[in-house]
Amino acid sequence: MEMRELRYFVAVAEELHFGRAAERLEIAQPPLSRALARLERELGVILLERTSRRVALTPAGAVLLAEGRAILGAVAAAERRTREAARERPLIVLAVKSGTAGELLAKLLDAYRAEPGAATVDLMLCEAHQHQRALRDGRADVALLHLPFDATDGLDYEVLHTERQVAILPGSHPLAGRAALRLAEVSALPELPMARWPGPDGSLPEGPGVEVRNLTQLFQLIALGRATVTVPESAGADLRRDLVAVPVLDAPPVTTVVAWPAQSRLRAVADLVRVAGRL
Incomplete structure (x- = not known):
């Protein structure tokens, strides 16, 4: 072979x-x-x-x-x-799904940068599931993953933060003024079908919703009245003005973890994980 x-x-x-x-x-x-x-x-x-x-x-x-x-x-x-071993200062690659964990990511990078002997962190911004693929195929040393959406088999991880989910709706939609919603209400909107994200294997779930691969694309489609979605609350923190985020009471919570390959022996990764655990 x-x-x-x-x-x-x-x-x-x-x-x-x-x-x-x-x-x-x-x-x-x-x-x-x-x-x-x-x-x-x-x-x-x-x-x-x-x-x-x-x-x-x-x-x-x-x-x-x-x-x-x-x-x-x-x-x-x-x-x-091997190439990086020739560098005077170590470098590690951190993979993150674009548009997620913004405040948490900023805190992590600032805190790690202040550590004595901190490595250079090369940030890899990814579309859906590319961040865990990069971690598994060696292009990234560490990643921020989101449970239950990302798989952690074969990886070690440290839990950083758990948050609720919100529905993203057009600001003009009748449900946009509600204090909270239920999943059944969000999924039963024929005019706003739930957007479909590719799974880890690249396949799409069945349904009438549009296919999306990143939050920028998704939010534009929602603003145009073509879709809706439930996302972690932090992903809806800095929405464009024509969108609103409404808490979904019975949506499963999302847990952000910092993950790395179980066989990793990089000191810089261990230091970054230690800093992340203090946040």
């Missing part, structure tokens, strides 16, 4: 779509399909079930995805950290 074939397979397994995987890899789709077929012949197993409408992992494919992520992550991390 070649490293190139493994990268190709992981991209397809995460996207569950050959077109998106080819775009992500910046190659044409036919050679990607041929490479995956060749990998299956070499291993003697079927990794992906393909139909005209969907791509799905087989049990063997799920195993190779987990192993492949670990291998590619280790290689990427080794390459990056």
Whole structure:
């Protein structure tokens, strides 16, 4: 098995779509399909079930995805950290989903910067689930994740903050003046279907709502009366003036954690986690 074939397979397994995987890899789709077929012949197993409408992992494919992520992550991390070892001042990469944990993130960066011998922190702002993917494939050393939406299997983490969720509505909507809402009320608005975020594997939940990948895009669609969403309260702290955030009483709370690979031995990561735990 070649490293190139493994990268190709992981991209397809995460996207569950050959077109998106080819775009992500910046190659044409036919050679990607041929490479995956060749990998299956070499291993003697079927990794992906393909139909005209969907791509799905087989049990063997799920195993190779987990192993492949670990291998590619280790290689990427080794390459990056080897280059960084030549730097006079250490550098760590912190991955964060754009538009989330703004105040908490600012406090963390300020507090860590004040530490003696603090490393340089390279901030990686990501779209949905890209931050945990970057952490797992070695492009990031540490990340802020949000439970229950992000997975923490194979990671160590420290809980930082738990908050309620709010519904984001157009300021002109009849429910915008309510003191609080219930999930059933938010999800039963035919004129404002719930926006659909891609899951960790790239697939979208069923439903009529628009597909979104970042909060800027989402808030514009809500302002245009095309969607609604429930998000952590901190994500709605600095809304544009034509939107409002209404607490949702029965939405599950969201917990922000600082997470890092269980095998990490970086002193700078340990120091940043220690600072985060004091916030």
